[in-house]
């Protein structure tokens with residue numbers, strides 16, 4: 001009897017020495033639940049659940065390289081010994097029950113730092129000084145919008161400090177035991193603010209042409225790459241489109257991805273938007289940003305994660321099978337269904353990781369599985385068989 005083909009979503013992929021047994025990755029998801037940048041019990045629950053979700057890699061949330069680089073006062077940081085100790089323990093504890101790869105997204109929120117947690121936004125976006133808000137910094141002295149704080153424009157000394165902070169957090173991430181690092185250069189945060197002509201109004205060597213605007217983000221990436229072990233991968237979340245008139249275009253994103261590849265960055269995840277008010281969003285639906293990944297992958301040959309409303313296993317399987325992306329990066333799908341990876345394995349007829357403590361809730365052992373998840377088992381397999389693709 002011929003073995004069924006392994007679905008594309010469940011074929012391994014290597015990023016340097018990090019082997020991912022499947023192409024399902026949990027996208028970074030801010031939890032706004034840290035104290036002074038330090039992980040709390042919530043993070044143990046959150047990472048623990050996602051580490052046994054069937055994804056091969058969980059990328060932890062946007063983590064500030066400095067206290068003033070955090071998006072909110074509740075964001076994780078990796079700038080103090082206390083931050084480092086907590087994340088070291090979190091990773092060690094998680095590794096006692098699974099070997100899912102764990103990455104971290106390092107971030108400086110630039111002029112969009114010092115905001116409120118998402119569930120407090122009804123009281124306004126900006127965290128005022130009387131509630132602990134802080135002075136923000138960016139490429140230029142231009143606030144995000146009316147009522148937002150005026151950033152200090154970083155001078156050469158300020159840029160050197162921020163670069164050093166990215167490098168110091170990189171070294172801490174290695175000591176914590178992270179398998180990979182993602183640099184956050186999207187969503188309107190500092191590195192994106194340098195890249196976009198809408199927010200980079202500088203007249204020095206860091207402003208003007210696309211090459212000049214790329215200079216600081218590339219310098220950061222280069223320095224981080226040098227500080228990070230050769231065998232571990234490093235990627236960048238970039239912007240495929242600003243969706244604001246006069247902003248970054250997909251051609252700019254291709255140029256950046258090419259430059260990143262040349263300096264040893266292993267993958268990019270193109271996201272989009274949030275650089276400035278007045279975005280003209282395209283219709284937002286399943287796979288609405290896959291076109292960015294597809295073009296970048298095709299033009300640059302760099303490993304590419306697609307993100308944005310990848311909802312069903314069939315959709316994820318198709319985008320890998322059709323060569324539109326190398327990896328499916330999924331955010332809200334995993335918050336909604338922290339067993340997304342198991343369900344994808346069952347739906348596509350693949351083997352996925354399920355911890356032995358939970359194995360009795362899989363198709364092999366639980367007769368109700370097909371009823372709950374709409375998966376059809378192969379004839380004759382009964383409760384001891386495996387789900388298969390239909």
Ligand SMILES: Cc1cc2nc3c(=O)[nH]c(=O)nc-3n(C[C@H](O)[C@H](O)[C@H](O)COP(=O)(O)O)c2cc1C
Pocket residue numbers: 027028029030031060061062105184187237271307308309310329330331332333
């Ligand atoms: C609660 C929440 C937190 C997020 N936090 C981050 C983050 O820390 N870093 C980041 O790059 N994107 C963040 N995002 C964006 C997601 O990673 C993802 O790109 C986006 O939600 C689109 O993918 P999805 O449709 O699969 O959720 C966040 C999204 C949500 C819903």
